[in-house]
Amino acid sequence: MFIAFRREVETALAAALDDLGYPTGDLGIEEPPADVPAVLASSAAFRLAGEAGAPPPQVAAELADALDLTEANYVGGATAQGPYVNFTPSEEYYAATLESAQANGWGRLPDSGESVVVEHTSANPTGPVHVGRARNPILGDAVSRVLDYAGHDVTREYYVNDAGRQMAVFTWAYENFDEADLPEPGRDKPDYDLVRYYRAGNEFLEEGEPEAVEEAEAEIAAIIEGLDRGDEATYERVGEVVEGVLGGMRETLERLPAEFDEFVRETEFLRDGSTHEVVADLKASEYAFEEEDAWQLDLEEWGIEQSFVFLRSDDTTLYTTRDLAHHEWKFDTFDRAITVLGEDQELHANKLRAALDIRGNDTDQLEELFYAWVNLPGGESMSTRQGTGVDMDDLLDEAVLRAEEAVRSRMDDRIRDDDLTEADVERIARQVGIGAVRYDIVSKQPTKAITFDWEDALDFEGQSAPYVQYAHARACGILGEAGDATATLDADLLTTDEERNLLQAVARFPVVVESAADELEPHQVATYARDFVDTFNAFYRSCPVLADDVDDDLRDARLALVEASRNTLANALSVLGIEAPASM
Known part of the structure; x- marks a missing residue:
């Protein structure tokens, strides 16, 4: 409304x-x-x-x-x-708000007719997902969700880097090292199993005997060349490693959850010849030059001092070249292309945009969303693995464990006849723990660095996911306790400041979705949800719903307002990718 x-x-x-x-x-x-x-x-x-x-x-x-x-x-x-x-x-505004907000789809905007691809995460399939990159899948997933709520046809894409030196080294190591000579995997997951080969391979290339390293480098170069010329046998060899690691990474990302519609592989743009077409055209460009046996683009006209290298001296392509073909495919397939990138990728993004411009593309279709890093405070008792820092799985396990401790502590403080079962505690711990991680990250402006703090993230009374989730559970509890009473649409009876303020807050939800989508700022929804809970709690304290001295008509009107509030909170949490517990 x-x-x-x-x-x-x-x-x-x-x-x-x-x-x-x-x-x-x-x-x-x-x-x-x-x-x-x-x-x-x-x-x-x-x-x-x-x-x-x-x-x-x-x-x-x-x-x-x-x-x-x-x-x-x-x-x-x-x-x-x-x-x-x-x-x-007007009174009709309040009545229409109450009626609309009782529908499950409250907050969704009409179809825009615009297709959008959001590429996010796209971590190289070389091992488990690292906490340092946690902001990418969480921010990317939230951006995708808010665009979907705003009526756009959204495709969530993970661009799989399955070509180039890293994957060649990984494949060579997997084929040459004996598992018996490797340490035990950190977890019973394929990414933790396979990363041992990658680490051993890199260690060998850095510290091995020169003759053996030279022989290994020749085999690695042959894999790179095989990928570049489209050799199917080479694709199969590399694919065995890539798909194994990617499967483990997907398990981790699904816990967040970070959802994907497409896993677009880098090698697709070698197989279909589009990368080599890009190379041929760039060579003919007025900005192309050959130096040190490598083909490059002069980007000074775009204010970029570094050149854009698109072909190595051995005539093999680079990631950047293949990414050009990838982006041109996006432009042909979608109306808009959004890429979520770490702040360290800004130069690469600018060079890519300039190269796309040279190729005659409409780069207005392309938008980059840059984010700063997530840091962990010193002294956290979180496991590390051979120089890789903290893995995402460790962070999520810790979040669930701490959330379970918080839930059990609150149960001890408030014993009831309907105490939660063990299954309930486990469910709530997962919902609250992972929700806390997501909210703490997505609620901040992307360009601001974050130091993750457990106490703030799991504070049931503060600016956190549990604070919002608890309000949703409270609304569910009121509706459940109402029994046979029905939520009746009669906004005329809702006359107090607290009731009108809550109605106005409910009514604002669609425009918050609209603004967050327009600005690619899902943190606007997080801020709205937190403020909404403040307004809901003021209503809860001042306007009893099921008290004996509340007449039936007013009770039913307030139940309708509680139902509208529950839907608003549930959908706001859904936009943020956070579960809405029915009980806590």
Whole structure:
């Protein structure tokens, strides 16, 4: 309803400005401060004061008088307050909000007709997922979810780097080392099993006898060359390693969960010849030059000092070359292409964009979302594995363990006849623990570095996933306790400030989704959810729902508001990729 309300305000303001002879280009629509009893306000009077030759408060009063709201359904009135015009909702606005928010799809926007591919994570399949990259799958998944809620046709893509030197080294090591000579795997998962070969191979190449290393390098070069020329036998050899490691990585990512629709392999753009077509065309470009037996692009025209190398001296392609073909496939397949990247990849992204421009692509289709790193505080008792730092599996295990301790502690403090079963405790610990990790990461602006803190992340009373999840569970509990009572749509009975504030907060959810999708900022949804819980808790404290002294009609209207709140919280958590427990 908020979106419809805003459109009515825009229409009425534009008409009033036109009638008064003022330009309608900037309506100055904004959300008023919390202490102003309005849904939207206009600051257009500031802009118009010079042209009107009058102070802003006088212009605002003139504008308020000129507004015609007779055709509006959801705008109940407009009044001037100093230099602002404030717009208040009608009773129909509240009623329509309550009715719409009781539907399971509340917050979803109409289909936009736009297809979007979101590439995220895309970690090289060389071993277990590392905590340092945790922000990529969590942020990428949340961006995908908010775009989906905003009506876009979203494809979530993992770009599998299954060509190049790393995979050649991995394949050579897997074929040449005996498992009996390797340490025990850290976990009973294929990525932990296979990474032992990769580490042993790299150690050998760094410290082995020169003649043996030279022989190994020749075999590795042969694998790289076989991949580049499309040799099927080489693809099969490399694929055995890639698919094994990728399978283990996917198990970890599914715990977050980070969902993918497509696993697009780098070698696909060697198999179909598109990479070599890119090379041939780039060689003919006015920006191409050959130096040190490598073909490169001069990118000074784009303000980039480093050249873009697209063909090695041995005539094999690079990751960057194959990524050009990959992105051109994206442009042909989707309307928009979004890539989630660590801040250390910004130079690569700029060089890729320049090369795509040289190739004649419309790079307006491409958007990069850069993020800063996630750090762990010193002294955390989390396992490390032979120089790899903390694995994602370790972080998630620790999160679930700590969440279980918190749940059991709260149970001890509040013994009830319907105490949770062991299965309930395990479920809630998983939902809360992993939700805490996701919320703590996604709730921050992507460009700000994060130091993950367990106490903050698992604080049931603070700015955390458990705080939001507990409010959802509380709403479920009220509805469950209501028994045969029915949630009845009668917003006219909801007249207190706490009830109206909660109704307005419910109504804002779709526009928060819209804004978060437009700005690629899922943290807006996290902030909204946290603030929504504050508003819901104020209602819970002041407006009893099932008390004996509440008459049936008011009880049923408040139940409808609780149901709308539950749906809002559930869907906000869903946008963030966090489960909404029915009990905690």
